[in-house]
Amino acid sequence: MPHDAAAYSAPELDVSQWFNTGDTPTLAALRGQVVLLHAFQMLCPACVRLATPQAQQAHEQFGRQGLAVLGLHTVFEHHEAMQPVSLVAYIHENHLSFPIGVDRPDGQHGLPLTMRAYGMQGTPTLLLIDRQGRLRQHVFGHVPDLALGAAIGSLLAEALPST
Numbered sequence: 450m451p452h453d454a455a456a457y458s459a460p461e462l463d464v465s466q467w468f469n470t471g472d473t474p475t476l477a478a479l480r481g482q483v484v485l486l487h488a489f490q491m492l493c494p495a496c497v498r499l500a501t502p503q504a505q506q507a508h509e510q511f512g513r514q515g516l517a518v519l520g521l522h523t524v525f526e527h528h529e530a531m532q533p534v535s536l537v538a539y540i541h542e543n544h545l546s547f548p549i550g551v552d553r554p555d556g557q558h559g560l561p562l563t564m565r566a567y568g569m570q571g572t573p574t575l576l577l578i579d580r581q582g583r584l585r586q587h588v589f590g591h592v593p594d595l596a597l598g599a600a601i602g603s604l605l606a607e608a609l610p611s612t
Contacts, residue, residue, distance in 0.1 A: 459576070459584040462486075462521065463562040464550030466533055468540055474548050476582055479517045483604040484578040488521040488552070488564065491539040493572045499591045500573035501543060506594075507601065508547040515580075515605050520549035523564045523572060577601070580609050 461476055476484065487504035489496035501520070508518035522536055533551060540549060552561035559565075567576065570589040577586035577600055586600055 457584055458582055459578045460566040462550060463553040465553045466551045468549045469546060470548035474519060480582050481580055482515050482517045483580060485516060485518045486521055486576040488523045488569055488572055488574040490524060490572045491536060495591055496573045505545055511601055516601055518547040520547055521552050521563060522549060523552035523561045525560050577604060579604050
């Protein structure tokens, strides 16, 4: 997996609306789990074809082993076409069952706030956050399944430090 992030505390998510969850997931509340954050746009071909199905597969394969998968719909173009009502249909049609948040817009059709906080270049972007809340991987583009599985396995194998 390219772009091994220097381990630093991952910024909190700035989300305007959540789907597929009854609560409001936060990175602070997920401390102790490994977090895969999948930033996507529903009109991004690589997101639709590769990254979103991969996130669903990671959720199904590793969700009971300590991996929390979160989707982040981060709209930085085609704003009128990618409204929440369209996202609901996208989630349903693609059988996505992990929590998906809408990245809070900046109010001026610029980069959404979480996308900006992480310095994302576009979509898809995959972020892996360790059990201590540190950003460990930050990858723009598709990550091969084997590489992602190995990275997740390594992070799941790390123990929490004793307190």
